[in-house]
Amino acid sequence: MSTITNNDTFANPLPIVPATAAESDRSRESETSLESRDRELFDTIAEKYAAKDRSPSVRPARRLRLLQTMRALPQSSLQGKRILEVGCGAGYSVDYLPADYACYLGIDYSEMLIDLARSERQTDRATFATTNARDLKTDEPFDIIFMIGVLHHMDQMDEVVQNLVSLLAPGGWLVVNEPQPSNPIVGLARRLRKQCDASYSDEQLELTGQEMESCFASAGLTSLRLRSQGLMSTPFAEVPMKPSWLTAPASRIACGLDRGIEAVAGRLLTPLTWNVIVAGQKPCDAQSTLPNSQTPSA
Template sequence: MSEPANLSDRQRRDRDLFDQISIDYTRKDVLVPHRRARRLRLMQTLATAAPTADTPILEVGCGAGYAADYLGPASARYVGIDYSEKLIDIARANNSGHGAKFEVTNIDDFKPDNRFQMAFMIGLLHHLDDPVRTLDRLKDLVEPGGLIIANEPQSGNPVVGWMRRVRKKVDEQYSDEQVDYSRQQLQAMYANAGLEDIEITAQGILSTPFAEVVMPMQSLVSPVSALCCAADRLIERVGGRWLYRLSW
């Protein structure tokens, strides 16, 4: 299979990293404590969109495609793209059950037959050389009035920011080129891409570590993960600007 043609040097390094760690990376979507948190993150991110089996959905940077699994029947018209061939192989083998389709490509090379009602990205923009260009390209792929949704790590919590800097130095599976955006930077990025009706919401306080890191002693971790996910559902329902200082 030929690789995507329009990859920058940074994207090639990123692709090579995810090809290398593909098996370990998918453990976060297989082991129950982490799968629970990752499913929560996805469903909270897409809550306002409320996709159904009739919704044409695009996921950019789909990885191993477990979002399609979490969406269940709502993934009937889902298409996931990623430039890691190894992750797409895993996606096709495990997460096509409801009709989801997966393609090895990047957004510049992707040429679908039809436009989508919504496109989403989980933790993708901070991997990109030019996120505004990607958002602008997504406008061509989404129907007028459709939704473009991005879930991104943000810089409002200084403790979390410090932990990320440490992790870049000690975790070989964590890209040291990732960027944490402030709320203001995200707002400006979306506006510069020409998006309208921009809404930025803080998400993920207690459950996020379980979504990101495979932990030892799974039998003990599982009930803690369940409690943290339940707490985050309640906290995010209450909401408030103070969440930006606590969330990941």
């Protein structure tokens, strides 16, 4: 079990406690076969995956996707919040988030992606750790936990969500942004990409908003919110396009159109959009289920 402890004040970032070799082996042993294949894939394509966020055409769309996800929360301000990102990849959310959060922890089970995140994005308030979301335990709860395109890679979604809820402070929020299957044209584009792009896993699920809402409710979350996201900007978020002098402005225009259309049409867009956002709140009267953490020996 991966343990991350915080021996400093509540507002400070969470120091990373390196796992021992034995703990790493146990974590690998607990992986499902799908998780193992997914981790190996992302270790293999880590540099290529990180390069997306360096592309001038991709960055605006990925930033919009993250900010629209956060806007599903009743209070979009992150000031003073403790934030956990599951499936953080190379850590570029640190570039896109408003910088007024108290601390941010990004986790991923790809060691190669976390190495990139630590080398390029680690700050005094943003830290990264290699761990499986099913196993994560911390001393202090989080105010916000978010995932962008992560749940559909998991074959034990209910177990992951239940563990994440245990890491939330009472009144805290879990919010996810996931591909959804309503638009048949979008579904066809994804199937074609699976056939043509070796770096695109062919084992991904497509989750409806209702399926995610049901999962959240079963884990004890309330005040559920569902939003549609990504009509024109999502293709720019997924595939770097050239020439950048043309595609970067096109990406920004697509983002601007999406912001306006989503603000007006809201959930009416669900049959058309690439993604759906679901958020749920841990009841304020819920007792924290965080176990007493023990710092593993070095």
